[in-house]
Amino acid sequence: MIVIPAVDIKNGKCVQLVQGEPGTEQIELENPSEVALQWEQKGAQRLHIVDLDGALGSGENITIVKEIIEKTSVPTQMGGGIRTIDDAKKLLDTGISTVIIGTMAIKHPEIISDLSNEYGSERICVSLDSKNNKVVTHGWTESTDKTPLEFAKLFEEKGAGSILFTNVDVEGLLGGINVEPIKELLNNISIPIIYSGGITSHNDLKVLSEIGTDYVVIGSALYKGLINFEDTLDF
Template sequence: MILFPAIDLKGGQCVRLVKGDMAQATVFNTDPADQARQFAAAGAEWLHLVDLDGAFAGKAVNATAVEAILAATALPVQLGGGIRDMAAIEAWLDKGVVRVILGTVALKNPELVRQAARAFPGRIAVGIDAKGGKVAVEGWAETSELTALDLARRFEDAGVAAIIYTDIDRDGLLQGVNVAATAELAASLAIPVIASGGVSALDDLAALLAVLPQARAGGGGIVGVISGRAIYDGRLDLRAALQLLREQAEC
């Protein structure tokens, strides 16, 4: 299981939100490229980037910050937020992003996801953010009537690399990841799942590791977990977390 340190971008800075509320943003680093270098120095294997402003605008807003991160480290990067058409997907992949995350368009234009997954095998992920169990889009400002599982199943045969599942009700609150819902989703899909939202300590990673067999039962399993605020706050020691996951992988 891979740990993805998160860099959420707002106004060119590295921030964290509470339950997706742009009015509740805490700035943790004014230099996102420096933050990326810190994560690389700690041993991170991937970076998870989100253009928060872009998610609301429907187009790239923090492109300069993303490009600075790509230049600052050789770590593979997955990027989401405001990527709504094939031109944007191609542009980011050409600039060095390894995996593009499609969220709002997965609900509103699923054919684009299928087209992109065919064109770029292994480089397209679907971001599914759930609020009260229902899919939320447009930077979490709009909630649909579709469940996370219903939406994910639409892409079972599309060839997407992963489903990134975020429990909005826990995001940024340090209340623990929704292990049960994540495991249930993973066990119900052939697509691998990356967990997000609420990671607060090593215990949360241990809880996810404990359900890996259940999550793999007939499904793609849980292959990663994203953490942001807990790392910035010091509640989750990145080096210790990475060591825990390495030890698990060796078992």
């Protein structure tokens, strides 16, 4: 299992929000590219970048994203505000290793096939955010009638190279994980699963590792010192 530090960008800073809500910033750090470099220096094998301004429709941070790509040498995965196929292509052409596509994939599943055919499936990840075991879109504000597993099977068929599964019910609350939804995906999907949401302790990581999780994204717990990144390298 590989642990991936999150670098969430809003208003030019590296931030951590509670439940993705604007105005709930608990961490604000200047110079996100330096933050990203520090994670690499600590041993990160991959970086998870989120353009929160893009996701919220309040702007974009492509200049900062380019700085991160230039300063670091590890693979990067990025989501937030990718609303058209051209948005995805722009990031892939800029040098992002893997784009993470959420709402657009739910609305237009065929786009995943198009991008996978052009860039390779390993560079295309679909984000499935789950609330009450239903996939939610548009920044967690709209609910679909399908479960994460139903969508994961669809996107595996469409050529996605991985699935980013976020459990909104526990995300950002620092209250631990709910392991059952993750196990359901791992037991039924063959492409890698990246898990995010609620990880607060070494024990959470131990459980995720034991059930076979491929990748884990951690944000708040790292920035608040609840988990020491160097300790995560044990996994």
